[in-house]
Amino acid sequence: MAEKIKKTRPELLRQRRQLAMFQRFLPTLVLKKQQIQSEILKVRVERLKLDKLMAEKISHSDDWAALFSESLPGPVTRLVKVKSIQRGIRNVAGIKLPVVSGVEYEVSDFSRLSTPPWVDAGLEFLKELMELRERVKILHEQEVLLQKELRKVTQRVNLFEKVMIPQAKENTRLIRIALAEEQTAAVGRSKIAKGKSAS
Numbered sequence: 001m002a003e004k005i006k007k008t009r010p011e012l013l014r015q016r017r018q019l020a021m022f023q024r025f026l027p028t029l030v031l032k033k034q035q036i037q038s039e040i041l042k043v044r045v046e047r048l049k050l051d052k053l054m055a056e057k058i059s060h061s062d063d064w065a066a067l068f069s070e071s072l073p074g075p076v077t078r079l080v081k082v083k084s085i086q087r088g089i090r091n092v093a094g095i096k097l098p099v100v101s102g103v104e105y106e107v108s109d110f111s112r113l114s115t116p117p118w119v120d121a122g123l124e125f126l127k128e129l130m131e132l133r134e135r136v137k138i139l140h141e142q143e144v145l146l147q148k149e150l151r152k153v154t155q156r157v158n159l160f161e162k163v164m165i166p167q168a169k170e171n172t173r174l175i176r177i178a179l180a181e182e183q184t185a186a187v188g189r190s191k192i193a194k195g196k197s198a199s
Helices: 009-060 062-069 118-198
Strands: 080-092 095-107
Touching: 009 080, 009 118, 080 118, 095 118
Parallel strands: none
Antiparallel strands: 080 095
């Protein structure tokens, strides 16, 4: 149920100010919505690019990937792991998005004399794959944050477009009609009063 409005000149002024404010804020919200949508597309494209790059790296390594299962003792994959991820922040339309600024690895000690020569290249390959994986994870986080903010902004845009602005316009119209009727009635009363005083 709509709120009851007073049909007075101060209320008319208040409704006009609200309408002007809503109409001033709406373009900003629409622009923010467009920026977020554009950023979501960029993030998706970047994530697809990194997924494709990972797939290419893995397919190019098929010839020597079987060596990873060799016992050195134990698989070569146990020799390297992600120690830490340095994160930064990127601001898009007022939203703080995480970014990977660097990845630090922990490489276990191993004897270079007792291991095959391909182990160093294998470790570098694993590091590249791990970094790509971390970057894809961060891009996924970015997309989740952007989608969440897009929902909020879309709700606000819809609220302004479909509820607040039409309601303020309708309230202004109703108040103007009521004030016009009141003025007409006042003119009628004054004519009647004038007619009575003249007779």
